Amino acid sequence: MHITEAVQRLGSESAFEVLARARALEARGVEVVHLEIGEPDFPTPPHVVAAGVAALEAGDTHYGSPQGSPALRRAIAEDLGRRAGLNVDPEQVVVTPGAKPVMFFTILAFAGPGDEVLYPSPGFPIYESLIRYVGATPVALPLYEARDFRFDYAELRRLVGPRTRLIILNSPHNPTGGVLTAADLDLVAELAVRHDCAVLSDEIYRQIVYGATHESVLTRPGMAERTVVLDGFSKAYAMTGWRLGYGIFPPALVPHVVRLAINSYSCVPGFVQQAGLAALRGPQDAMAAMVDEFRARRALLVEGLRCVPGLRCRWPQGAFYAFPNVTGSGLDDRTFADELLGTHGVATLAGSSFGAHGAGHVRISFANSPASLGKALGRIGAAMAALRARAEAR
Ligand SMILES: Cc1ncc(COP(=O)(O)O)c(C=O)c1O
Incomplete structure (x- = not known):
């Protein structure tokens, strides 16, 4: 074997x-x-569980859209549009089983042998694992304790170059609890545009902040066509076991991501998506x-x-x-x-x-x-x- x-x-x-x-x-x-x-x-909040159970009882137990239910994608687009002041098309949303496939698909889509991907170190270990899996070169972007676990600007400028295809951000950050500032995001956006590379912005902890303000790099000029936002229901709605996440992708990437979904898991269970819809639309x-x-x-x-x-x-x-x-x-x-x-x-x-x-x-x-x-x-x-x-x- x-x-x-x-x-x-x-x-x-x-x-x-x-x-x-x-x-x-x-x-x-x-x-x-x-x-x-x-x-x-x-x-998981009881009204969310109830929505999932009701959907099961109503027979939502068959294959569904590989991209995700239109109702849930609309709710996700509205949610992001509202808080970031952006006009997000539900067609840019792909619903996934947990948020992890968004990482996998984005790295698969942007990086291969000869390409460099910047990732936060320390950081969620799956980023580096997947970069190595696709044969790309992982480039660690150090986060410094003395800077409240944020990166150094001169170092970031040095690390982004002609072979950089993707920069991975995670804010709020696992494992340090660091949150990137508006100026940090400005610099990432400036470099991504200048070097024509994509950004994967892992925002799975965005609702869990203590005085700090969470902002998305997606809001910066020139970033809509090069940013993937990774988000989901696992942390904010205590839904880790339901496996429900999503990505907001640049329009050109969506058909490829949907094909990756079709090639791997087909679709996210309908009743799980109904629970997610109740989470977004219901009391917070x-x-x-x-x-x-x-x-x-x-x-x-x-x-x-x-x-x-x-x-x-x-x-x-x-x-x-x-x-x-x-x-x-x-x-x-x-x-x-x-x-x-x-x-x-x-x-x-x-x-x-x-x-x-x-x-x-x-x-x-x-x-x-x-x-x-x-x-x-x-x-x-x-x-x-x-x-x-x-x-x-x-
Ligand atoms: C930074 C970060 N991103 C993504 C994920 C994955 O979330 P999910 O369980 O929805 O796949 C986690 C889970 O621990 C995480 O810490």
Whole structure:
């Protein structure tokens, strides 16, 4: 049996591996606090569930349009049009099973051998995995702690060149909680237009911000014909398991993306799309309450982390992750995360699993109860004290 080299180049998401290790510990009776999770710990709002169930009962259980239902695409276009002040045609919207296929299709459509793709480092690990899969050259765009996990302008100017086909942005950002500023987006747009490259703007956490304002690069001059907006229902509506996302594509790309859908999954289940329609058109109070709760937990977690001697932690501006610097422990981030899980029963993700520039940090999700966060803080404090004493004794 021969397995292609391309498939063997695919990477993975360490969140799934850490979850498996934590579950194995739990099976042996160890109590683990789960801070590795990348999904809201809230239920899908009841009116959204009810819409999905009603659609199932009404027989919406057959093949549908590969591009997505016209009603949902209209609602998505109106939503984006309203908040970004843009005129978005529902024909530019492609509904996908979760948002991940938007990443896959965009990278497949724009990059191949000999092409360069810029991606944030640290960043969602699937970007780099897919760039390598298509045979393109991944070019890391470092995000700096000292700049609240944003890029350096001179460095971005240096990295974008004649071989750049695509620039990937993610704001609010996983794993750091960083949010790009208006000036950051201006520069990306200026460079994308000048070098005639596309931008994939991953905005899946856009509703989850704490004082910062989320803006889309799509609004910048010259960007409508070169921007793909990746978005979806997983995070804002606590719908990770429904698998419902979408992309807003430049018109010229849509027929290709629809063919990719036909070649891979045919269509998104109709009842899932009905649930999505209810999420967009219905009351938004469940989302607002969830973001308020995340804001309170962020305060609890970040203030707690900042009190631990040897830890440094910036305030995340969005999403539900803190990304403390753990170099004061004397360990590298992978060893630190292993020690935290194995010895202290706290599951986090090593920063370097999000790329080389994540080294020295761990990602801590605050999608967990205040009681669990409090317990985790106590254990992290104890772990740091023990590690620092060990380092001093050496
Ligand atoms: C930055 C980012 N983009 C995209 C996704 C994928 O979302 P979905 O579950 O809708 O495929 C995630 C999920 O964790 C994410 O963190």
